Amino acid sequence: MTEDNSTLSPNIPKRPRTIDVVRKNINKRNAAERRFQLYGKVAIALAISFVFILFFDIINKGKGAFVQSYIALDIYLDEQQIDPDGTRDPAVIADANYFGIIRSNLREMFPEVSSRQERRNLYSLVSSGASYQLADLVREHPEYIGNTFRLWVPADDDIDMLIKGYIDRNIPEDDRRIKDNQIAWIDKLNEEGRVKTQFNTTFFTAGDSRDAELAGILGALSGSFFTLIVTLLLSFPIGVAAAIYLEEFAPQNRLTDIIEVNINNLAAVPSIVFGLLGLAVFINFFALPRSAPLVGGLVLTLMTLPTIIISSRAALKSVPPAIREAAIGLGASKMQMVFNHVLPLALPGMLTGTIIGMAQALGETAPLLMIGMVAFIVDVPSSFTDPSTVLPVQIFLWADSPERAFVEKTSGAIMVLLAFLITMNAVAVFIRKKLERRW
Amino acid sequence: MSVVMGEFMGSTGLLLCLLVIGFIAYQLGIRRASALVSGRISQLHSLPHYHGYFSALAAIGPAMIVLAIWLSLHESIIMNMVVGNLPETMTNKTDGEIKLLINDIRNLVNGNVIATNLTPEIQQAAKLYSDHRSTSFQLLTFVTFAITLLCGLSGYMSLSKEKRARNAVERFMMFFLIASSTLAIFTTVGIVFSVLYESISFFGKVPFTEFVFGTQWSPQTALRADQVGSSGAFGAIPLFVGTLLISFIALTVAVPIGLLSAVYLSEYATEKTRSIAKPLLEILAGIPTVVYGFFAALTVAPMIRNFGTSIGLDVASESALAAGLVMGVMIIPFVSSLSDDVINAVPQSMRDGALALGATQSETIRKVVFPAALPGIVGGILLAASRAIGETMIVVMAAGLAANLTLNPLDAVTTVTVQIVTLLTGDQEFDSAKTLAAFALGLMLFLTTLVLNVIALHIVRRYREELEV
Numbered sequence: 001m002t003e004d005n006s007t008l009s010p011n012i013p014k015r016p017r018t019i020d021v022v023r024k025n026i027n028k029r030n031a032a033e034r035r036f037q038l039y040g041k042v043a044i045a046l047a048i049s050f051v052f053i054l055f056f057d058i059i060n061k062g063k064g065a066f067v068q069s070y071i072a073l074d075i076y077l078d079e080q081q082i083d084p085d086g087t088r089d090p091a092v093i094a095d096a097n098y099f100g101i102i103r104s105n106l107r108e109m110f111p112e113v114s115s116r117q118e119r120r121n122l123y124s125l126v127s128s129g130a131s132y133q134l135a136d137l138v139r140e141h142p143e144y145i146g147n148t149f150r151l152w153v154p155a156d157d158d159i160d161m162l163i164k165g166y167i168d169r170n171i172p173e174d175d176r177r178i179k180d181n182q183i184a185w186i187d188k189l190n191e192e193g194r195v196k197t198q199f200n201t202t203f204f205t206a207g208d209s210r211d212a213e214l215a216g217i218l219g220a221l222s223g224s225f226f227t228l229i230v231t232l233l234l235s236f237p238i239g240v241a242a243a244i245y246l247e248e249f250a251p252q253n254r255l256t257d258i259i260e261v262n263i264n265n266l267a268a269v270p271s272i273v274f275g276l277l278g279l280a281v282f283i284n285f286f287a288l289p290r291s292a293p294l295v296g297g298l299v300l301t302l303m304t305l306p307t308i309i310i311s312s313r314a315a316l317k318s319v320p321p322a323i324r325e326a327a328i329g330l331g332a333s334k335m336q337m338v339f340n341h342v343l344p345l346a347l348p349g350m351l352t353g354t355i356i357g358m359a360q361a362l363g364e365t366a367p368l369l370m371i372g373m374v375a376f377i378v379d380v381p382s383s384f385t386d387p388s389t390v391l392p393v394q395i396f397l398w399a400d401s402p403e404r405a406f407v408e409k410t411s412g413a414i415m416v417l418l419a420f421l422i423t424m425n426a427v428a429v430f431i432r433k434k435l436e437r438r439w
Numbered sequence: 440m441s442v443v444m445g446e447f448m449g450s451t452g453l454l455l456c457l458l459v460i461g462f463i464a465y466q467l468g469i470r471r472a473s474a475l476v477s478g479r480i481s482q483l484h485s486l487p488h489y490h491g492y493f494s495a496l497a498a499i500g501p502a503m504i505v506l507a508i509w510l511s512l513h514e515s516i517i518m519n520m521v522v523g524n525l526p527e528t529m530t531n532k533t534d535g536e537i538k539l540l541i542n543d544i545r546n547l548v549n550g551n552v553i554a555t556n557l558t559p560e561i562q563q564a565a566k567l568y569s570d571h572r573s574t575s576f577q578l579l580t581f582v583t584f585a586i587t588l589l590c591g592l593s594g595y596m597s598l599s600k601e602k603r604a605r606n607a608v609e610r611f612m613m614f615f616l617i618a619s620s621t622l623a624i625f626t627t628v629g630i631v632f633s634v635l636y637e638s639i640s641f642f643g644k645v646p647f648t649e650f651v652f653g654t655q656w657s658p659q660t661a662l663r664a665d666q667v668g669s670s671g672a673f674g675a676i677p678l679f680v681g682t683l684l685i686s687f688i689a690l691t692v693a694v695p696i697g698l699l700s701a702v703y704l705s706e707y708a709t710e711k712t713r714s715i716a717k718p719l720l721e722i723l724a725g726i727p728t729v730v731y732g733f734f735a736a737l738t739v740a741p742m743i744r745n746f747g748t749s750i751g752l753d754v755a756s757e758s759a760l761a762a763g764l765v766m767g768v769m770i771i772p773f774v775s776s777l778s779d780d781v782i783n784a785v786p787q788s789m790r791d792g793a794l795a796l797g798a799t800q801s802e803t804i805r806k807v808v809f810p811a812a813l814p815g816i817v818g819g820i821l822l823a824a825s826r827a828i829g830e831t832m833i834v835v836m837a838a839g840l841a842a843n844l845t846l847n848p849l850d851a852v853t854t855v856t857v858q859i860v861t862l863l864t865g866d867q868e869f870d871s872a873k874t875l876a877a878f879a880l881g882l883m884l885f886l887t888t889l890v891l892n893v894i895a896l897h898i899v900r901r902y903r904e905e906l907e908v
Binding site for chain 2: 022029030032033035036037039040041042043044046047048050051054057058061237238239241242244245246249250258259261262263264265266268269270271272273274276277279280281285286287288302305306309333335339359362363364365366369370372374384392393395396399407410411414417418421425
């Protein structure tokens with residue numbers, strides 16, 4: 001038959017058989033398939049490599065922040081200079097010129113230094129905090145007066161960079177912050193065993209400072225702590241209550257709809273807008289103190305509420321209706337059913353959501369800038385109304401400082417922040433895995 | 440710190456006192472309820488612990504409300520009284536100067552004396568202020584305890600065998616639940632009002648059309664009349680363009696990578712790869728933006744600059760490209776998890792149908808799954824765009840302050856969020872066009888992201904409903 005047809009109408013070309021079309025294209029299609037899979041793999045590899053590059057870069061820059069160089073000075077405390085009357089009165093001891101003692105000590109070590117410029121370079125080998133360190137030591141141990149002892153004082157931040165090997169000695173003297181004679185002095189001190197690097201406790205025990213070698217994150221950490229306490233105390237009960245109402249009690253009406261739309265929108269409002277709200281309402285209207293963890297906590301509460309509400313609702317949803325029916329069937333009121341039976345089962349899920357919300361709040365910076373938590377604050381805050389800053393804002397402030405040493409401190413602070421976040425998320429995952437019940 | 444600190448410690452102390460009283464009232468309520476029926480609980484209408492809750496609520500509930508209202512208002516009332524007491528010559532000034540005056544008084548009271556011109560009037564006012572404060576606080580303590588005693592006693596006395604304590608407590612709980620859930624509405628209203636109010640006074644100073652269509656942005660207003668070069672121009676077009684440019688760069692990075700990785704993870708990857716790769720991707724979402732900002736400013740920007748210089752391009756040290764690229768990395772997990780959701784929502788039967796017709800897997804994905812998921816993916820991309828527009832820290836740290844009207848990604852541009860931060864964190868002049876401009880920008884930002892979110896959520900929801908039917 002087919003032959004007949006073709007002979008009848010020779011002008012109509014023969015239709016290609018499907019199998020031929022498939023065979024002809026199959027290689028191309030398979031190649032396309034492989035290409036497509038490759039794109040996917042490349043995309044994932046890229047995304048994951050960003051994670052590693054980021055972590056590698058931060059750790060590489062910040063690992064030095066956890067050690068600090070110290071220089072040994074052999075200090076002789078002349079009684080005539082410090083406590084001429086021998087009273088050992090703390091006020092007299094505190095008044096002595098420790099600054100001068102450190103300086104004259106450095107001069108004695110390098111007697112060849114004569115010109116003013118050279119002396120200035122010599123003095124800047126050690127941190128400006130050295131004299132306070134000495135003063136504190138003498139106050140606590142007056143018995144040192146009249147004796148000679150070895151004191152390890154922190155090196156100045158530029159010298160610290162030199163000792164850690166971040167400064168290229170080969171570039172011309174004018175292009176680096178360290179002068180040739182300073183390098184020579186440090187090398188000499190090093191040969192004499194007067195230079196050491198050890199764990200930097202200052203980084204964890206001090207507040208902010210203009211001098212990198214004296215700056216620490218304790219102030220920022222306690223600011224973050226107070227802020228998060230406020231956030232947690234407010235957002236957890238309110239968020240859970242809102243979720244319970246919406247999931248268990250709310251009738252299907254306009255009000256409920258409006259609430260739901262609002263919550264979903266608030267979850268996507270830029271965080272800086274919450275900062276504007278905090279500035280206008282809490283600070284300008286209610287006249288709450290600026291820069292205070294209390295206000296920071298309030299702003300972060302409003303910001304994390306949607307997260308907590310959404311995850312708490314999901315947790316409530318996952319509790320099977322049978323539990324509710326059983327409780328009602330035994331004569332519990334609706335409120336008793338929710339609080340005595342449903343809530344305990346949903347709590348692990350709610351906790352997971354809350355911890356993740358808290359982790360977000362811990363890393364948040366922008367809204368806190370708006371309410372004045374960016375001030376330079378040396379004192380470690382001790383209450384909810386003390387002016388303070390938080391860890392991410394501290395990172396932001398340090399990142400602005402041009403010194404090489406602050407880059408290291410910034411990365412160090414980032415590592416601490418990330419460690420906290422990773423811990424919080426790990427706890428959340430643990431709770432989800434261990435405590436959450438699957439039905 | 441002294442006075443304010445002492446007082447807050449005092450109010451915390453008061454709060455703790457109330458909590459202790461509440462606990463005691465709870466215990467007393469339980470005791471009384473059991474005593475009423477001499478231990479035969481079944482005769483009570485409500486279980487004893489409901490009587491306990493009822494007494495505790497009666498004791499401290501009203502007092503707490505009074506405490507909260509008092510503490511939130513007394514500061515401004517006292518300040519008004521103090522300012523009202525100042526001599527006429529000091530108060531007939533602009534709002535800004537009065538605010539400065541108030542600051543002086545506060546600084547003096549709090550003991551951080553950096554206040555400059557300490558006239559006797561101010562010292563007197565400061566004394567008056569701290570006097571008023573301590574009076575107010577004593578009064579508050581007295582009122583709180585009086586209310587506690589009164590309400591607590593009447594609540595306690597009202598307990599009886601038939602007392603519907605459970606219903607009362609449940610009504611209160613219900614009130615708390617509803618109040619908590621309406622907080623979301625109040626937050627939105629608060630945002631709208633706070634930015635709108637300040638924006639309206641801004642548009643009183645700078646015409647709306649100039650703000651929206653002007654191409655010149657230099658918010659430095661003259662402090663003195665004879666100052667040159669600080670005319671104060673508030674044309675926000677360069678900011679909008681800068682914001683869009685950086686967001687566009689971010690999306691060109693994030694959308695392909697996020698989408699392709701979502702497709703690969705949900706369609707090709709084995710369970711094991713998925714369980715490793717997905718959490719790794721999510722890490723990107725958990726990193727604080729300030730860390731990205733630091734990375735962009737100190738690692739990516741110099742890298743791009745060096746690379747540009749090496750091939751003879753002139754790259755600004757704070758280029759839009761650096762900020763955009765890093766922001767793109769930040770929103771990758773956002774795009775990928777949203778796309779993952781919508782791709783998984785495409786019914787398996789559609790895939791099976793395509794595969795049964797002989798399509799390869801990639802053809803199925805490109806010609807069947809992808810078109811079906813497209814609305815959801817578009818919704819996700821819109822959400823990601825709103826994220827990018829509202830992102831602050833990366834651009835504050837890595838993009839510049841120069842308001843250049845340019846589309847060249849190698850130039851420095853500035854964004855809406857950067858300007859809000861700079862305008863509000865510098866030395867503030869109260870009620871100047873400069874600070875108010877920040878709120879006007881905030882309003883624009885809020886409206887833009889709101890519209891994007893509403894559209895995106897609407898699309899995503901519609902799409903879900905369509906597929907589920």
